[in-house]
């Protein structure tokens with residue numbers, strides 16, 4: 001029998017349900033089980049592609065080109081679950097599919113209703129992942145908070161699954177909050193209410209993951225267990241961790257979460273091997289050097305806008321046994337104040353991430369200019385690479401007003417422009433160049449050194465490209481084109497020649513980085529930042545030595 005774990009959240013949003021689900025996935029994998037992860041988003045958008053990163057955080061792209069919720073990024077960093085379009089379900093998709101079937105006459109004669117038609121479709125979507133050959137456990141994370149109107153059909157589908165497939169095959173894990181009130185008192189009441197709400201829907205949680213600022217005391221666990229009908233050992237303290245989120249699987253394992261889930265699901269499996277996570281946490285905790293890496297973008301105010309980039313930078317830190325401190329810099333503010341040097345001079349490395357629209361672009365161009373002139377390691381991702389090309393065209397090729405037609409449709413020098421096939425596209429959903437495709441790298445370049453191979457596959461999400469009209473001129477003036485599509489039609493990466501490390505890529509390498517296996521470009525970028533840091537530290541020490549010898 002295939003097994004399912006339904007993960008829900010209570011009390012309020014942003015409790016880290018994605019990381020909790022992903023951590024459980026990684027624990028089950030560490031016991032030799034084949035795990036699949038599914039995210040349900042109860043919004044009506046068909047996918048996350050049309051949503052602003054301000055509203056919903058980063059859009060995570062799968063190999064097959066689905067634009068999904070950022071929790072799929074958490075799954076890909078914590079587990080080996082293959083992720084594709086099938087692993088991300090939204091209300092919009094479910095309704096679209098049911099309405100399509102209705103139009104095709106598949107429900108002929110019947111009234112199409114939320115129950116059973118929408119709930120049946122939800123179950124089919126979940127099981128199309130879970131019933132695949134070789135899969136042992138599928139973890140289904142239901143987005144939103146229990147009690148939201150929007151998530152009711154999904155919870156009803158989960159209730160039906162428990163009832164139809166059986167409680168020994170489908171269990172419920174509920175993430176809840178134990179807030180601290182009036183000084184340092186932890187309160188269980190919101191959790192009691194949240195479980196009550198679950199029970200009203202017809203689901204009795206099997207496991208509670210209780211988010212709290214510090215480890216829960218035994219008597220509190222007992223109290224929660226008795227009020228909620230959850231077994232004492234299944235009330236897990238999901239307390240804040242002091243160092244890194246990658247410690248969370250270890251915190252859960254200490255409380256035997258994997259054992260509890262396996263026993264509830266009647267799964268016989270090996271002991272957990274968590275050496276990978278132990279290594280990651282140990283490296284993080286023992287690192288003595290901290291690098292300051294600037295991320296200069298326009299979606300700075302929301303912490304999750306560049307989630308995969310932030311994590312990939314931390315992974316680069318782990319690979320180099322250093323800590324990375326992220327310095328988020330608003331490019332629009334940089335543009336307004338003009339204080340570019342002041343903001344950037346003390347950084348060890350600068351990354352310009354992806355983005356859309358013209359706001360803040362000049363601040364990014366000024367950033368690339370500063371990094372190039374001051375020889376600061378620079379990493380440009382997607383938009384960040386296009387910025388490198390625009391800066392080069394303006395300042396080295398002296399093409400005044402060089403720009404992307406995205407920001408300046410009538411520029412006399414469109415060094416970045418729309419792909420031919422994008423010109424007549426007027427629909428916004430899923431119409432970009434999306435998903436994994438191959439690039440060919442040029443030897444003796446930073447990027448080739450990072451990957452150590454000529455052919456690579458990475459994910460794309462963009463409409464604009466370096467214009468081939470300017471390609472020869474860009475190269476002649478010294479901009480290194482270090483990667484192209486295999487047919488050499490499109491530019492995939494560029495570099496500054498006489499520079500410690502500067503790479504711009506049209507794709508998104510951040511999506512394939514893992515804590516114990518940093519994506520090679522992030523590893524090398526952080527390494528270059530470390531070299532700058534070390535050189536500057538040495539330089540700063542010299543006067544002290546000189547003074548000492550003088551004295």
Ligand code: GLN
Nearest residue numbers: 354355382383462463464
């Ligand atoms: N806006 C740019 C484009 O569409 C860059 C996209 C991105 O950074 N993901 O090409």
